Amino acid sequence: MTASTIKLNTTSEDxxxxxxxxxxxxxxxxxxxxxSPLPGVKPGLANIVTLIxxxxxxxxxxxxVSLLRVVAGSLLFGNFLTPGFFLSxxxxxxxxxxxxxxxxxxxxxxxxxxxxxxAAFAHxxxxxxxxxxxxxxxxxxxxxxxxxxxAALVFGTVNGLIAARFMEDKKTLVHExxxxxxxxxx
Amino acid sequence: MFSAALQHIKPGxxxxxxxxxxxxxxxxxxxxxxxxxxxxxxxxxxxxxxxxPLSPDQQIEVPGPLGVSIISIHDRKARIASDPSPRQYCVxxxxxxxxxxxxxxxxxxxxxxxxxxxxxxxxxNY
Numbered sequence: 001m002t003a004s005t006i007k008l009n010t011t012s013e014d015x016x017x018x019x020x021x022x023x024x025x026x027x028x029x030x031x032x033x034x035x036s037p038l039p040g041v042k043p044g045l046a047n048i049v050t051l052i053x054x055x056x057x058x059x060x061x062x063x064x065v066s067l068l069r070v071v072a073g074s075l076l077f078g079n080f081l082t083p084g085f086f087l088s089x090x091x092x093x094x095x096x097x098x099x100x101x102x103x104x105x106x107x108x109x110x111x112x113x114x115x116x117x118x119a120a121f122a123h124x125x126x127x128x129x130x131x132x133x134x135x136x137x138x139x140x141x142x143x144x145x146x147x148x149x150x151a152a153l154v155f156g157t158v159n160g161l162i163a164a165r166f167m168e169d170k171k172t173l174v175h176e177x178x179x180x181x182x183x184x185x186x
Numbered sequence: 187m188f189s190a191a192l193q194h195i196k197p198g199x200x201x202x203x204x205x206x207x208x209x210x211x212x213x214x215x216x217x218x219x220x221x222x223x224x225x226x227x228x229x230x231x232x233x234x235x236x237x238x239p240l241s242p243d244q245q246i247e248v249p250g251p252l253g254v255s256i257i258s259i260h261d262r263k264a265r266i267a268s269d270p271s272p273r274q275y276c277v278x279x280x281x282x283x284x285x286x287x288x289x290x291x292x293x294x295x296x297x298x299x300x301x302x303x304x305x306x307x308x309x310x311n312y
Contacts, residue, residue: 109198117202121209146214153206164194 017061021068024049028073038144040087040127041151044159046073047095047119051112051163059100066092083135087127094126095119112167116160120152223285223300226264228257231295240264240300250294257298264298266291 024046031045046069054062070092074085102110102118128148131141195203228235230248238246240262248255253270263281269291276291276298285302 105198109196110202111194111196111199113195113199114202117199117206121206142217146210146217149210149213153203153210156206157203160199161191161194165191168194 013061016057017064017068020049020053020061020065021072024065024069025073025076028069029076032077038147040144040148043155044120044123047116047123048159048163048166050095050099051116051119051160052166054099054103054115055112055163055167059096059103062099063096066096083130086134087130090126090130091123092126094122094129098122111160112163113157113160116163117153117156120156120159121149124148124152222262223264223283223287223302225301226257226259226282227299227301229295229297229299235296248296250291250296252294255291255294255296257296264300265289266296266298269296270294 027045027049031042034043036042049069050062050066053065067089070085070088071080074080074082074088077084079085098118098121099115102115105114124145128141128145132138223240225237225239227237228246228248230250235248236246238244238259240259243260244258245267246257246259248257250270255269255271256267258265258267263283265281266276266279266289269277271291271294276289276296279289282289282298282300285300288297288299290297
């Protein structure tokens with residue numbers, strides 16, 4: 001009997017996407033350890049990765065990373081195809097749609113902070129739609145919207161700042177390396 | 187640390203933050219402020235005794251099995267000013283202002299309910 005092997009031909013881009021999705025997954029798991037006063041109010045740290053990927057590698061790559069994170073995350077947490085999974089998915093999909101538009105804002109004026117805030121609002125909008133249309137079709141959930149909207153604004157801003165910070169670091173790092181190379185040519 | 191964070195916020199980001207804050211504030215005002223009440227429905231013994239608008243200010247005496255409950259309406263608010271019921275829950279409830287609020291005096295069987303332009307759903311009125 002010969003051992004059968006399945007060989008997938010992967011490109012370096014695939015590896016890159018997998019790598020970034022893994023980082024996002026790590027943040028999701030880290031975040032699940034943070035207690036939340038209200039179910040559903042989470043910082044959404046994984047979105048930092050999505051923002052950075054969006055800025056560096058474009059929207060298509062961000063879609064891959066974000067959706068991989070949602071699906072693989074649900075497999076890890078064991079809630080694939082449960083309501084929780086669809087909540088994540090609807091939030092992620094709506095965020096990505098909004099980011100597709102937000103990324104075309106003039107970069108001179110708008111940075112990751114704006115992207116993050118718009119995506120955060122889109123995220124809760126997607127989730128509230130699923131909650132209202134499917135899980136709890138009752139107008140009473142409207143009372144929770146201000147809480148979620150406030151959380152979206154706060155966490156959206158914080159995540160955007162963190163993403164901007166990371167991109168800044170990378171930029172200065174590259175810049176410094178560049179200078180070093182100029183000073184000390186190999 | 188804060189100034190380091192602030193330098194990542196571009197002018198448009200401030201605009202986004204401002205718009206976001208206004209949006210959240212409007213949402214909160216819209217969704218958390220119940221309708222202001224228009225009138226008070228006063229019931230005695232399960233039947234509607236009177237429906238009165240919240241202005242002008244007035245005092246209404248409602249007879250019940252234990253005695254007379256006095257309901258006062260003042261400044262678009264209503265309360266039960268005095269009631270012969272032993273525990274005085276409805277009196278202690280104080281002023282009612284928003285649509286849907288209700289004060290119920292037992293065992294004197296007197297109640298005041300504020301209603302607005304549209305009925306809200308709650309566990310009593312679904």
